[in-house]
Amino acid sequence: MAANINMEKIVSLCKRRGFVFPSSEIYGGLGSCWDYGPMGVELKRNVRDAWWKAIVQERDDVVGIDSSIMMHPDVWKASGHIDSFTDPLVECKRCHSRFRLDEIAGSTRKLLHSLDKPISWFSSSGDQLFVQGLTIDAPSSAITLKQAELTSSGRLNQSLSKEILLEAVKPASKKYPLFVGSQLYPGGKGYVVGFKVVEGRLGASIKLVFDDIHGIFEPVEIVVDFANMQVTQTVPKHYCPSCGGELTEPRMFNLMFKTFMGPVEEEASTVYLRPETAQGMFVNFENVVTTTRKKLPLGIAQIGKSFRNEITPGNFIFRTREFEHMELEYFVKPGTDEAWFDYWVKERFEWYIKLGMKKENLRLCQHGKDELAHYAKDCYDIEYLFPMGWSELEGIANRSDYDLTQHAKHSGKDLSYFDGESGERYIPYVIEPSAGVDRTVLALLIDAYSEEEVEGEKRAVLHLQPSLAPMKVAVLPLSRNEKLAPLSKEVYKQLCPNFMTCYDDSQSIGRRYRRQDEIGTPFCVTIDFESLEDNQATIRDRDSLAQIRVPVEELERTLRAKLNGEPFEKTPLWATRQK
């Protein structure tokens, strides 16, 4: 992404040129919902088509389906979405940050996973206070003291209550680990923490809360009781990872949209809007296998809307509650899954480059074991450098045999596959590349957008690959002079059955070129007065501004060749003709 591109520019362009509008705008808009306009719908359709072509059309091992958005409620029980899409959330009472409870507690590791022995020793000399004996199992080089507060009367300096960064550095000596100020040192096996006490005396006790700055480790609370010369350690229930504050009781949130099937709400059964299209492929696995007579490896692909009641959507069309998925479930023999996983990671990454995205704006990112979804054995993200930072375009997951096994269990149907070649029967593994259409559209817009100088004037242009451009050709009479209209209209009529073509005769020719640049139209066909005599028209190339002149009857063939990537000659014709 170029440095001068921000989201506002893209949002503004989308609004002005008819790519994306806020949903229900005359009513003030609806949060996180967006409508695609005349240009946007073409671009989006082209993205879908490109995916479908690469995944279904050009492969003999993948077929498509289109399953319904509402599915049997038991599907979501089997898939695990009822459980894992229902996240208990807690909120910090102090800074009001919100977290998933399992992120803070369940999946985190203990910062002080063990104490060799209860902390039983401390000394105080001069103006320093030392606590010794903490054994910290922390690979990270820095942890933070999140909180230090007096818990009984005393005169420890208040400055201890502000956040202090504790850095692990080498001890000066193994025998006598040193401590200075508020730094934490690894002392052989354990750690020693020392605090500078400005005003302290026996009779006070102090509570310390330690936390890893990366938020990976569970916070630990240590109370040093000076009166009784005791140090006690407790693992507090939960503290806010960002400020160390107290958290509220967890509340349940279900990320799935719920609705009712049947006209009377009370009597109707609850159904969910699908949060992914994948389950449609799993529940139809057997249907597809038997009707297509395909053998494994076999992929089932689908493009369609999904719905997630995200706590916080945002970043334009990047995260919305209603969005469009392009998902492939690729069923393979267990044991071959890892090779196929690698294959699809590579294949999918290449796809974005083939769409014309700049390679430096794309990267692969492997999920850590901790971040894996409930069904995943391994997962890679394809990320794009959006204005707000690297964010995910697509996830490629090895879902193992999780889904088919779950559905077999819940439905009572045998979903194993009989491999005629080896004579074995097994539950296939699944590799799932799952991409977001809207995100891809956004990334393409950002990637294609550029501001350039032409003859000292600025122009905004979308360098979209021709296959993606909403309009392929614009027919532009040089002026609105009535003599030019008949031939121009004739050319338009000739081209529009073949390409998405628009016609524009308002205002100056230069202005119209700029308009087309801004929506990414690759070619403009200009009819001038000479055309009336020689029956030739000019084709102007969006990227190079070069022009060529071809007979009207050759336009369709030439445009088709250029749209398919035939190179354009470089001399700007108008420049040589004018002077």
Add this chain to the structure above:
RNA sequence: GCGGGAGUAACUCAGUGGUAGAGUUCCUGCCUUCCAAGCAGGGUGUCGCGGGUUCGAAUCCCGUCUCCCGCUCCA
């Protein structure tokens, strides 16, 4: 939900109590006009909504709605 920001023309925004503005865009006309040309015209607004204060409110007060950003999440 919490915090911050913002709602005025299609877009970007100015306008701190006195006739609602600018630039861009858009439209029409003229011009044998090739990269946002020129000239001449033109259009646009419940100033987010509802109350209140005031002779008078885009402006001050109260309420309310919505959007954007962050937290969160992940395609």
